[in-house]
Every structure is written in structure tokens, then in C-alpha cells.
Amino acid sequence: MTAGGGGLVASGALARSGGPTPARVLVYDHVGTLAADVRDAVEHHDPVPEIVDCRRPRALADFLTEQRFDVLVAGPGLDSRAGFERLRIIREELPSMPIVLAVANTAELDVRDVVRAGAVDLVEIPIPGEKLRETMDRALQLARRTAEVAGPGTAIEPVRPDSSIPKRVITIASASGGCGKTFLATNLAWFLTHHAKRRVCIIDLDLQFGEVSASLRLRPRYTITDLIQHDNDDEAEFNAHFEEFCETHETGISVLAAPRDPTEAAAIRPADVGRVIDAARAHFDDVIVDTPPALADSVVVAYNRSDELFVMATLDIPSIRNMQVFLSTLERLHVSNDGIRLILNKAESDAGVEIRQVLKLFPQGFDATLPYAREVQRSINAGRPVLATNPSADISRQISNSMKRLLPADAQDRFTEYEAANRPGRFRMRNRKPKAVTA
Ligand SMILES: Nc1ncnc2c1ncn2[C@@H]1O[C@H](COP(=O)(O)OP(=O)(O)OP(=O)(O)O)[C@@H](O)[C@H]1O
Ligand SMILES: [Mg+2]
Structure with missing residues (x-):
């Protein structure tokens, strides 16, 4: 379950x-x-x-x-x-x-x-x-x-949890604002919940202007501040009650919301962030950490606890330049290179920047190059990830294909079937008139 x-x-x-x-x-x-x-x-x-x-x-x-x-x-x-x-x-x-x-x-x-x-x-x-x-x-x-x-003997044998993939912390970062971190965090959470039945929690670490709750249209009763203030000295209590401070979206995704008031951010110490991530990891299969476009100490704590770190940029020169600076700074801060993955978002062919040239600047390559898509805004206004509202849209297919490797093997097989069922044009084909047969 x-x-x-x-x-x-x-x-x-x-x-x-x-x-x-x-x-x-x-x-x-x-x-x-x-x-x-x-x-x-x-x-x-x-x-x-x-x-x-x-x-x-x-x-x-x-x-x-x-x-x-x-x-x-x-x-x-x-x-x-x-x-x-x-x-x-x-x-x-x-x-x-x-x-x-x-x-x-x-x-x-x-x-x-x-x-x-x-x-x-x-x-x-x-x-x-x-x-x-x-x-x-x-x-x-x-x-x-x-x-x-x-009738007797109807008891079903226990189904063991899928142990092929351990618990993970996945952090999403960028040097410039508006690259799509929150967008990717919510969609990745949906992807793992929906296709792998993983229990997923998003921690909104954008402590001043976090938008995870708003983009899922959640009205959280508690925030990360409430969690940290509650039983702050008692580690066992802190861990035991973690989930009660999360809000659950209708899709099953849990969210630990950012503070309501930006001034509360200053009171949240990097050590608190570490405890929060550890508690989340104990309760959930996957913890996704959404971050602000800044290299604050509390965010570096998240980077260092991450199994995967997605770094995003958009297809414009300032954002790409900042991505280079960001990556070299991570190196200087001794953040491990291992799990770093790059994502280029809102890539339009007429952006005035050649995607091929950008790719050359980053020898490690990009995990995904996502297009600009109108469906995104609509999905956010509906409070649901675009993967759920528009599964057959180009953007959804691109996100899913790049994230497929994060699914356990059996879920990857099921995902392939799901993808075939959502192939664009599938329904159009059905309504097409049969071709005239010529002798
Ligand atoms: N591929 C895309 N196509 C169209 N719109 C997008 C795409 N990705 C993100 N957006 C839109 O761009 C805006 C910024 O995205 P988002 O809030 O996810 O970025 P962010 O990196 O979290 O920003 P911040 O640094 O301010 O937290 C949002 O309005 C979002 O809907
Ligand atoms: Mg954001």
C-alpha cells in the first residue's frame, strides 16, 4: 500500500x-x-x-x-x-x-x-x-x-513493499528564479506517487516565498515553522509527529509547507532543516525538496542530504551563465558531484540561443530539455500537476521519459503501457474515416 x-x-x-x-x-x-x-x-x-x-x-x-x-x-x-x-x-x-x-x-x-x-x-x-x-x-x-x-481461505498473502529502490531525497535547485523548480517538484512527486505508488513528501524549503502549496491549491494548517517549534527538544516526539504537520493533496502527495510569513525564515536554522529532512525520510519513500534560487546555508544542508540534485536553467544567457557559476560553487562547497543532473526548461526553438551550443557548455549533459508549454499555466491554475491534467502533452511525455529511470523495474514496465495508452492522436485515429480501398 x-x-x-x-x-x-x-x-x-x-x-x-x-x-x-x-x-x-x-x-x-x-x-x-x-x-x-x-x-x-x-x-x-x-x-x-x-x-x-x-x-x-x-x-x-x-x-x-x-x-x-x-x-x-x-x-x-x-x-x-x-x-x-x-x-x-x-x-x-x-x-x-x-x-x-x-x-x-x-x-x-x-x-x-x-x-x-x-x-x-x-x-x-x-x-x-x-x-x-x-x-x-x-x-x-x-x-x-x-x-x-x-469464505474460508480468502486471506491474501502479504504483498511486500518494493525494496528494489531505497528511500531517496531528491532536491531541485537553480541559480536563477523562475526556472521551473516548483513545477518540476510537484510533477515529479505526482509521477512517483502515480506510477510507483511511492509515498512522496515535498518539503518547501523556499522559506520566504514558497509556492508549493499554492501551486497545488492546498491550504496548509501547519508549516515547517510549526513543526520546528513543536517538541523542538524531543527528537522522538519530533519524528513521531512529522506527518501531522504535512498537508495531503487529493493525489496523495504530502506537502510540508513553507512559512506563512517570510520573516519566519530567519528563525529556521540549517540544523533544523537537517532534522526536518531526516524525519521526512524516515516517514516517506521519496522526499522532494523544493528550494529558492539562492545558495543559503539551509539549502546547502539539503544538497548534502540528497541522493539526486536536479539543477535547472532556462534557455537564456543569464540563466545558463548562472548555472555554470552555480555548479562551480557547489564544487567549492564540496557538494558531491555524483547525483547532480541538469535540466533545461522552457526551451523554445526561437529563443535566440542555440540549444546545441548550450549543450556543449555542459559536458555532463542534460537529463531533459523541456519545452515551453501553455498547458503548464493551466495545470497550475487547476492546482494539479500537468502530468495529471495533460498526460499526452509533449511536456508531460518529456518529463515522464526523463524521470522513468527513477521508477522500480516493474513500474517502468507498467509505465510503458500507460505511455502507449496516452500517445497523442490515439483517439483521433479511432474517429478517422477508413481509407477507400482501391482495386
Ligand atoms: N515548461 C514550462 N512551460 C511553461 N511554463 C512553465 C514551464 N515551466 C515552468 N513554467 C511556469 O514558469 C513560472 C515559474 O515556474 P516555477 O514557479 O516552477 O519556477 P521556480 O524555479 O520554482 O521559481 P522560483 O525560483 O521563483 O521559486 C510558473 O508560472 C510556471 O507555471
Ligand atoms: Mg519555486
């Missing part, structure tokens, strides 16, 4: 034949006593269901990936946008496992979130004992009925 990096184990302890097997209930509650309350509420069952207590979002995914559960009680900590998105993914992968939503204030909930999360019941905390007992009876009965319909 994407929420944990691998496939989930189908629910179904109740489905196994050969005597009554206790049901297994997973209770998520990052602070309180919900698990104990649920334990009391199911005591009268025979056999008594096994209650497993989970307090960390990351552990939730691991539990569901590695063990079988018949019911999930989603308590405080999952009643956020990111939490609902997580539940939606769980629901998609384990459609037969009833989810009971236990939240502190039902009045504040958006009913669409509840529906998307696929909750079979909604209760408000603190839950009176009798009410919780009824809720759990219903959920366990529902799980039992689903198991009976599915």
Missing part, C-alpha cells in the same frame, strides 16, 4: 476456518485511552477479540502491512486531512475491513472526508461505554459477515 510503502494484508482472521479465532482489532489513538476503552467494550465476546494499540502513523501502515486485522478503530490523530487521506488509501486496499471513526468533535468534520475514508460508523470521544459496545458489536458483526461471504 502507498500509506506504508507496500501492500496490505487482507483482513480476515474471522475468515479462517477451524474453530473460533479471536477477532483482531487495531486501535489508532496517538494520545489517549481509546484502546483500553475498546478492550472493555469487547470483553463480552467469546473468544475475546485481540486489541492492538497503535500510536504512530507510520506504525499503522506497518501493522496493516504485516498483520491481519478485522476492524480498524481510527481515533485521534487520524481525524485530520492527512489522516483521512491515509484512511482512504487503507480503505481502497482493504475494502472489507470495517473502519470505525472516533473523533473528538463530530461537528467540525467535513462529511465528504468521512465518506471518502469509508467509515462504517462515527462516534464522538469521550464515548459512553454502552455506545462503544454497540459500535464494536456492529463492526465485528459486519467483519464476520464479510468473512462468511468471502
